[in-house]
Amino acid sequence: MTFLNVGPVFVLGGARSGKSSFAEKLAEASGLRMHYVATGRAYDEEMRDRIARHRAARQGKGWETHEEPLDLCGLLRRLDAPERVILVDCLTLWVTNLMMEERDMPAEFAALAGLLPAMQARVIIVSNEVGLGIVPENRMARDFRDHAGRLHQIVAEKSAEVYFAAAGLPLKMKG
Amino acid sequence: MTFLNVGPVFVLGGARSGKSSFAEKLAEASGLRMHYVATGRAYDEEMRDRIARHRAARQGKGWETHEEPLDLCGLLRRLDAPERVILVDCLTLWVTNLMMEERDMPAEFAALAGLLPAMQARVIIVSNEVGLGIVPENRMARDFRDHAGRLHQIVAEKSAEVYFAAAGLPLKMKG
Amino acid sequence: MTFLNVGPVFVLGGARSGKSSFAEKLAEASGLRMHYVATGRAYDEEMRDRIARHRAARQGKGWETHEEPLDLCGLLRRLDAPERVILVDCLTLWVTNLMMEERDMPAEFAALAGLLPAMQARVIIVSNEVGLGIVPENRMARDFRDHAGRLHQIVAEKSAEVYFAAAGLPLKMKG
Numbered sequence: 071m072t073f074l075n076v077g078p079v080f081v082l083g084g085a086r087s088g089k090s091s092f093a094e095k096l097a098e099a100s101g102l103r104m105h106y107v108a109t110g111r112a113y114d115e116e117m118r119d120r121i122a123r124h125r126a127a128r129q130g131k132g133w134e135t136h137e138e139p140l141d142l143c144g145l146l147r148r149l150d151a152p153e154r155v156i157l158v159d160c161l162t163l164w165v166t167n168l169m170m171e172e173r174d175m176p177a178e179f180a181a182l183a184g185l186l187p188a189m190q191a192r193v194i195i196v197s198n199e200v201g202l203g204i205v206p207e208n209r210m211a212r213d214f215r216d217h218a219g220r221l222h223q224i225v226a227e228k229s230a231e232v233y234f235a236a237a238g239l240p241l242k243m244k245g
Numbered sequence: 246m247t248f249l250n251v252g253p254v255f256v257l258g259g260a261r262s263g264k265s266s267f268a269e270k271l272a273e274a275s276g277l278r279m280h281y282v283a284t285g286r287a288y289d290e291e292m293r294d295r296i297a298r299h300r301a302a303r304q305g306k307g308w309e310t311h312e313e314p315l316d317l318c319g320l321l322r323r324l325d326a327p328e329r330v331i332l333v334d335c336l337t338l339w340v341t342n343l344m345m346e347e348r349d350m351p352a353e354f355a356a357l358a359g360l361l362p363a364m365q366a367r368v369i370i371v372s373n374e375v376g377l378g379i380v381p382e383n384r385m386a387r388d389f390r391d392h393a394g395r396l397h398q399i400v401a402e403k404s405a406e407v408y409f410a411a412a413g414l415p416l417k418m419k420g
Numbered sequence: 421m422t423f424l425n426v427g428p429v430f431v432l433g434g435a436r437s438g439k440s441s442f443a444e445k446l447a448e449a450s451g452l453r454m455h456y457v458a459t460g461r462a463y464d465e466e467m468r469d470r471i472a473r474h475r476a477a478r479q480g481k482g483w484e485t486h487e488e489p490l491d492l493c494g495l496l497r498r499l500d501a502p503e504r505v506i507l508v509d510c511l512t513l514w515v516t517n518l519m520m521e522e523r524d525m526p527a528e529f530a531a532l533a534g535l536l537p538a539m540q541a542r543v544i545i546v547s548n549e550v551g552l553g554i555v556p557e558n559r560m561a562r563d564f565r566d567h568a569g570r571l572h573q574i575v576a577e578k579s580a581e582v583y584f585a586a587a588g589l590p591l592k593m594k595g
Contacts, residue, residue, distance in 0.1 A: 203378020203553020219436020378553020
């Protein structure tokens with residue numbers, strides 16, 4: 071299959087908006103080898119179980135799953151190959167992990183921004199829009215919201231296509 | 246008036262987004278007999294007053310109002326007739342009531358999903374998008390957000406037209 | 421430069437959605453004399469510093485900045501002239517200030533609605549969409565959300581163009 075890699079696809083949406091399902095369908099339609107990058111950390115037994123079930127379900131459809139809470143850029147570089155599609159799910163969990171480890175956020179975001187246009191694999195990135203509610207009273211939540219919003223602008227700028235998902239429907243914002 | 250019923254219309258939007266007004270205008274433009282299904286419960290005097298005022302205002306425009314906090318499917322079945330338009334306002338209040346009564350949410354949602362394509366009346370459904378803010382700290386609020394999001398995906402899938410309302414403007418997502 | 425003033429432009433978006441940058445670019449592309457109306461109040465040293473830095477950055481690009489927490493309509497009237505573009509950033513901070521001073525919100529909103537169509541200057545208005553998260557438990561936050569949503573509907577109705585910004589991308593809702 072010939073495949074012209076025009077750049078990343080970014081899928082933004084709220085909780086239970088169908089953003090991940092839409093991203094998975096895009097990847098499955100690509101005909102490429104599918105790699106799933108999970109950025110979430112399991113904090114308890116229930117979450118470990120759910121992650122394991124999702125992983126098994128994806129495996130049955132041909133996905134290989136990788137877990138990476140922090141070094142997203144390193145993993146993307148190691149996985150990069152033109153015959154692959156890499157789905158990153160999701161940016162907001164990555165931001166949460168970086169904040170907990172008190173990483174240098176602008177440096178991390180700049181590294182991802184620099185890497186994305188150089189990727190040979192097809193990259194699909196999922197993230198949660200969290201900035202459309204009332205300003206949170208909690209300072210940490212406000213900082214998180216600001217970091218997530220800044221990262222979304224950076225990733226959208228580097229993406230060939232951007233979708234906003236709501237109620238399971240993708241709305242094209244770019245591309 | 247000939248009226249081709251192609252399926253439900255779903256209007257999703259935030260608080261004070263103009264979603265209900267838009268849905269009412271759609272119904273009023275249909276030329277059909279108008280039935281309004283209110284799913285909200287009045288918990289205090291102030292809310293009872295407001296509901297009564299809204300009901301009177303709609304009555305002046307030819308609406309018949311029905312209140313049903315839980316058995317939405319039963320009421321839709323009883324009201325069903327081809328010469329009618331039924332406006333359901335709104336799904337999130339129904340979800341709240343179901344949760345408070347500890348109903349089986351997937352079963353309730355499946356019943357609605359099964360019913361919608363069979364309706365002969367024109368059905369217009371309004372709901373609140375609540376998943377675009379920060380993850381709530383409260384467990385109940387997180388569960389509510391998950392239920393609402395899942396139901397929105399189900400209803401959007403069964404709908405012929407889906408709109409996202411913001412600042413009084415409807416943005417067509419499907420149809 | 422001939423410039424047909426067809427009416428206000430309204431840019432709505434979440435936190436860190438790129439709404440202000442988009443609005444500033446629209447103003448800078450107009451070729452008109454640029455006036456920036458900041459409605460926010462500095463409550464501490466950190467915010468005063470940030471406001472001063474933003475003001476200096478805009479000044480370098482030819483902007484004149486005005487601070488007005490309450491009397492937005494009075495300032496707009498004083499600044500009005502056909503060779504000018506006036507950017508108001510943002511409505512939600514104005515709503516916050518009006519609420520703190522216990523002003524008559526419907527009267528204030530009606531005054532702005534009456535003024536906008538009469539303006540000879542090009543007016544660009546930025547605001548935060550805050551109604552797409554979970555219903556806030558705090559009464560004041562719920563009232564704020566209701567006021568902001570009502571004002572957004574009023575301003576969108578009076579605007580020639582309305583954009584919804586997300587991840588730095590403007591989605592046209594009207595115009």
